[in-house]
Amino acid sequence: MSVTLDCPDSAATRAVAARLAPALRSGDVVLLEGDLGTGKTTFTQALAAALGVERAVTSPTFTLMNIHPTKAGFDLVHVDAYRMERLSEVVELALPELLDDGAVVVVEWGERAAPALPGDRMVIRFEYGPGEGSRRLTIEAVGARWEALEASGFLGVRA
Ligand SMILES: Nc1ncnc2c1ncn2[C@@H]1O[C@H](COP(=O)(O)OP(=O)(O)OP(=O)(O)O)[C@@H](O)[C@H]1O
Ligand SMILES: [Mg+2]
Numbered sequence: 001m002s003v004t005l006d007c008p009d010s011a012a013t014r015a016v017a018a019r020l021a022p023a024l025r026s027g028d029v030v031l032l033e034g035d036l037g038t039g040k041t042t043f044t045q046a047l048a049a050a051l052g053v054e055r056a057v058t059s060p061t062f063t064l065m066n067i068h069p070t071k072a073g074f075d076l077v078h079v080d081a082y083r084m085e086r087l088s089e090v091v092e093l094a095l096p097e098l099l100d101d102g103a104v105v106v107v108e109w110g111e112r113a114a115p116a117l118p119g120d121r122m123v124i125r126f127e128y129g130p131g132e133g134s135r136r137l138t139i140e141a142v143g144a145r146w147e148a149l150e151a152s153g154f155l156g157v158r159a
Contacts, residue, residue: 001150002140009133013039014046016137016155019060020122021050023154026074026102029117034126039135040108043124044078047106050074059108065093067103069150075103081112090116120145 007013020030024047032040032091041059048127051072059080060066077098084090089112095105099118107113110123120143129136141150 001147002138003138003150003155005139005155006129007135007137008037008129008131010039010042013043013137017043017046018050019155021047021072023149024051024072024074024104026104027099028104029099029102029121030106030125031114031117031121031123032106032108033111035092035128038126038128040126041080043126044106046107048076048078058108064089067098073102077103077105079105079107079113081107081109084109084112087113087115095137119143122149 003078005016007016031093032043034040045057048068048070053068053076055068057066057068057078058079061080061082064079064084066078068078070076077095079090079093079095081090095117099105105117123140123142125138125140127136128134139155
């Protein structure tokens with residue numbers, strides 16, 4: 001099952017993140033895939049803002065991971081796997097342990113880190129859309145947790 005959303009500007013992309021935020025629960029994994037500049041960080045910043053993260057959220061391109069306390073009762077772990085050269089670098093981040101401890105993990109270039117993560121995940125693919133400033137987001141639910149959420153129509157759109 002997947003849902004496709006056209007986001008004509010960055011505000012629209014941010015609005016999708018703001019709709020996702022209240023549905024997130026401890027232990028959730030969200031993988032963001034797509035070319036440079038398609039909006040993965042923009043999406044994560046809006047997600048963090050909706051969760052009450054007050055400090056600036058920048059992409060952890062060199063540190064690989066930032067951990068932001070939220071007001072939702074869990075930490076938001078923001079990973080950027082762009083510069084990852086070996087999977088072992090992500091394995092060392094101990095993401096499964098952070099998830100067990102109740103974090104929510106969001107990964108830019110998520111396909112690169114996927115083998116180091118549990119199977120249930122929401123995958124959001126970002127593509128350049130028709131026209132300047134437009135992006136197409138395809139959201140895929142993998143595993144029981146996300147399929148149930150998607151079936152509930154939480155994004156307001158059904159495939
Ligand atoms: N519809 C849109 N959705 C998201 N961002 C948009 C949109 N239209 C324009 N933009 C702009 O595109 C840029 C997206 O940059 P962003 O850093 O979020 O991408 P990214 O996918 O994280 O890139 P990278 O792969 O380098 O990490 C921002 O400057 C944003 O303002
Ligand atoms: Mg980015």
